[in-house]
Amino acid sequence: xxxxxxxxxxxxxxxxxxxxxxIAIGYTLVYGILRLINxxxxxxxxxxxxxxxxxxxxxxxxxxxxxxxxxxxxxFMGVLLERGAYQPLRRAPRISLLISAIAAxxxxxxxxxxxxxxxxxxxxxxxxxTGAFAWxxxxxxxxxxxxxxxTGALLAGLFLIIYRTAxxxxxxxxxxxxxxxxxxxxxxxxxxxxTFLLGxxxxxxxxxLWAMKYPQVNPFMGILxxxxxxxxxxxxxxxxxxxxxxGGLLLGFMEVMIVALFPAWAGYRDxxxxxLLIVLLLLKPTGLLGEALGExxx
Amino acid sequence: xxxxxxxxKPIRTSYLTLTALVLLxxxxxxxxxxxxxxxxxxxxxxxxxxxxxxxxxxxxxxxGQLHLGPNAFITLGAYTAALLxxxxxxxTLNFLVTPLYWPLSQVSLPFPxxxxxxxxVAVAFGLLTGFPVFRVRGDYLAIVTLGFGEVVRVLANNxxxxxxxxxxxxxxxxYTNLWWSWGVAAxxxxxxxxxxxxxxxxxxxxxxxDETAARAMGINTFRHLLGAYLLSAFFFGVGGGLLAHLITxxxxxxxxxxxxxxxxxxxxxxxxxxxxxxxxAAAGFTLAGEWLRIVEEPATLLGFTIPGIPGMRMVILSLAxxxxxxxxxxxLMGRREFSWAGLGRLLRRGAAGAAPxxxxx
Numbered sequence: 187x188x189x190x191x192x193x194x195x196x197x198x199x200x201x202x203x204x205x206x207x208x209i210a211i212g213y214t215l216v217y218g219i220l221r222l223i224n225x226x227x228x229x230x231x232x233x234x235x236x237x238x239x240x241x242x243x244x245x246x247x248x249x250x251x252x253x254x255x256x257x258x259x260x261x262f263m264g265v266l267l268e269r270g271a272y273q274p275l276r277r278a279p280r281i282s283l284l285i286s287a288i289a290a291x292x293x294x295x296x297x298x299x300x301x302x303x304x305x306x307x308x309x310x311x312x313x314x315x316t317g318a319f320a321w322x323x324x325x326x327x328x329x330x331x332x333x334x335x336x337t338g339a340l341l342a343g344l345f346l347i348i349y350r351t352a353x354x355x356x357x358x359x360x361x362x363x364x365x366x367x368x369x370x371x372x373x374x375x376x377x378x379x380x381t382f383l384l385g386x387x388x389x390x391x392x393x394x395l396w397a398m399k400y401p402q403v404n405p406f407m408g409i410l411x412x413x414x415x416x417x418x419x420x421x422x423x424x425x426x427x428x429x430x431x432x433g434g435l436l437l438g439f440m441e442v443m444i445v446a447l448f449p450a451w452a453g454y455r456d457x458x459x460x461x462l463l464i465v466l467l468l469l470k471p472t473g474l475l476g477e478a479l480g481e482x483x484x
Numbered sequence: 485x486x487x488x489x490x491x492x493k494p495i496r497t498s499y500l501t502l503t504a505l506v507l508l509x510x511x512x513x514x515x516x517x518x519x520x521x522x523x524x525x526x527x528x529x530x531x532x533x534x535x536x537x538x539x540x541x542x543x544x545x546x547x548g549q550l551h552l553g554p555n556a557f558i559t560l561g562a563y564t565a566a567l568l569x570x571x572x573x574x575x576t577l578n579f580l581v582t583p584l585y586w587p588l589s590q591v592s593l594p595f596p597x598x599x600x601x602x603x604x605v606a607v608a609f610g611l612l613t614g615f616p617v618f619r620v621r622g623d624y625l626a627i628v629t630l631g632f633g634e635v636v637r638v639l640a641n642n643x644x645x646x647x648x649x650x651x652x653x654x655x656x657x658x659y660t661n662l663w664w665s666w667g668v669a670a671x672x673x674x675x676x677x678x679x680x681x682x683x684x685x686x687x688x689x690x691x692x693x694d695e696t697a698a699r700a701m702g703i704n705t706f707r708h709l710l711g712a713y714l715l716s717a718f719f720f721g722v723g724g725g726l727l728a729h730l731i732t733x734x735x736x737x738x739x740x741x742x743x744x745x746x747x748x749x750x751x752x753x754x755x756x757x758x759x760x761x762x763x764x765a766a767a768g769f770t771l772a773g774e775w776l777r778i779v780e781e782p783a784t785l786l787g788f789t790i791p792g793i794p795g796m797r798m799v800i801l802s803l804a805x806x807x808x809x810x811x812x813x814x815x816l817m818g819r820r821e822f823s824w825a826g827l828g829r830l831l832r833r834g835a836a837g838a839a840p841x842x843x844x845x
Contacts, residue, residue, distance in 0.1 A: 223623040274810045280622055281550050285752055286809045288552075292745060292802035299795030405795075409741075413634070416627060457638040460631030464616045467628060471620055 190323050195446045201330040203438020204337035205399065208392040209415035210422070210430035211344065212385030218361040218425035219381055225287035226267055228412015229294040230386050231393030234260040235309060235403045236302055238394055242310040249312040257390035264386020265379050273375065298405035309401035333395050340391060341431065344384065348427065353380055361425065414459045421466060423476025432474060500824045512662045524662060530770045531665035532726050535672045537750045537766040538759055539719035542676050545757035546685065547712050548692030552744055553629035556636040557717045559739040560609055561602035561724025563640065566653050566734055568598035578653055582644040595659040599725040606721025610714045618709050633741050640736035652735025660730040668726060672719045677759055679715065688712055749805045754816050761817030776800060
């Protein structure tokens with residue numbers, strides 16, 4: 187592989203990796219405080235994409251309005267999910283909570299299937315996000331630059347919230363010890379809902395970017411990116427936001443590079459993440475930046 | 485424990501069990517002679533789902549480990565059994581793009597041997613994956629096992645010389661009949677029930693309740709969990725082989741996570757940890773699933789034509805699972821099991837006119 191191809195793949199990997207990172211943060215935020223894999227997180231990407239399709243395609247709204255509404259409603263949907271499927275099971279055995287999460291995920295997918303039909307729909311990509319630059323043999327789609335920029339901006343905002351606001355402090359405290367925090371006069375349920383809101387807003391943004399990168403919308407589009415982003419979160423050390431970003435970028439680069447280096451393996455691309463997960467759990471289950479997972483954390 | 489009175493009257497219990505088996509035998513005999521094709525197909529489906537659900541309940545309900553990869557094991561069993569029963573001529577007809585690898589292209593085995601091989605291949609996959617799987621617990625275990633389904637699907641799509649890729653295998657001989665499907669279901673139930681009632685099963689229950697305490701009592705948790713995992717893998721594999729020879733056409737898209745989700749609904753509704761519940765729910769689910777097809781087909785009600793809504797069935801099912809897990813977590817049976825003594829008590833209580841606190845099943 188020459189330098190030019192390498193740079194080209196680096197750009198492709200960066201845009202895919204930042205998308206994984208954006209979605210992985212949502213998993214890691216929720217896991218950090220509830221120790222729960224939010225199985226329905228990936229489906230929120232699909233929700234955002236469908237709302238945008240409806241806004242732009244059906245009602246012919248200008249894209250900023252439709253996209254804004256899509257992200258906002260997805261955030262609301264995340265809170266609804268928490269209230270409906272997770273909050274009632276706060277004191278239940280973990281296996282019940284996981285089953286509830288899986289059921290919620292299937293419910294979202296199939297409600298979308300009933301409402302929108304099974305046929306994949308084209309995503310109306312605004313002209314601002316199409317097109318590409320050519321720099322001395324490098325082919326750079328405009329979206330490949332926009333995705334990392336948006337991810338970076340959202341990340342900066344998220345860090346500001348987590349480390350500079352009272353709600354953020356409460357979130358970090360709950361991640362350490364939920365029981366004690368609830369004794370300190372903090373409404374734990376509200377903070378948890380707020381965490382779901384943040385994670386789901388990021389998922390909404392991620393869903394729109396994903397739909398512009400792969401402009402096909404169908405009810406099951408969120409499953410695979412969701413699973414891979416979760417693996418990225420584990421790779422980085424789950425519960426750790428910086429780790430999620432690192433894991434997302436790493437997974438994106440790995441997928442792109444494996445296909446670039448071994449074109450014959452392109453069909454196995456979707457298995458890369460899961461193989462990585464199995465190897466990771468054998469060698470270093472805590473991930474790159476993760477804390478040790480004791481019994482009580484599981 | 486419900487097993488206590490059962491032990492004191494072992495002879496009567498075994499007579500009753502024998503009677504029940506003879507009854508099942510007569511029913512199957514009647515089924516093969518008088519039931520129509522649709523009914524036979526449905527009964528086969530019920531039996532296969534009982535096999536799968538009983539095996540799934542062992543690892544999920546009895547051991548309390550959320551294993552989300554049965555579809556991977558079922559795929560392996562289905563492909564192995566199918567590749568072994570097909571005749572060399574059928575294989576040449578199927579594998580048009582890439583020919584099937586050599587010894588497999590020439591082999592043709594009888595159905596029982598192929599089923600057994602399907603189960604053993606699934607066990608081999610279980611041995612391979614058991615070590616990474618049981619290094620982790622809880623959510624991690626769920627996601628790793630979920631990954632198996634994806635990995636196996638990707639492999640089945642890409643290993644053209646072994647699986648014929650996305651085209652799948654067509655024209656399998658429909659070997660699966662009521663005898664095979666119900667025979668396997670009865671065997672799976674007997675083996676799993678015997679395991680659960682042994683000291684091994686009690687160790688599994690202890691691991692579910694408190695793994696640290698179980699380990700402190702000297703239970704080798706890894707070995708126990710691996711054993712249960714492999715036994716369930718075997719029955720997933722055999723069930724997959726039966727399924728393949730029932731529907732006669734298999735492809736990688738047939739065994740998605742959706743299949744696992746259906747099994748999960750079954751064991752949760754039946755009551756996680758109850759083999760009896762798994763059996764009842766598997767039968768109910770298969771029959772209700774047929775009945776729910778109505779909502780996806782166009783129907784005429786009071787003169788109005790309602791168009792069929794694709795996906796509505798799954799909306800209902802996933803909503804049902806959500807409601808059961810939130811409001812009625814114990815499911816149909818909780819962790820209770822069927823026993824003849826329990827049935828006797830229930831009947832006597834019914835005859836005596838609902839005496840208060842007359843004992844549980």
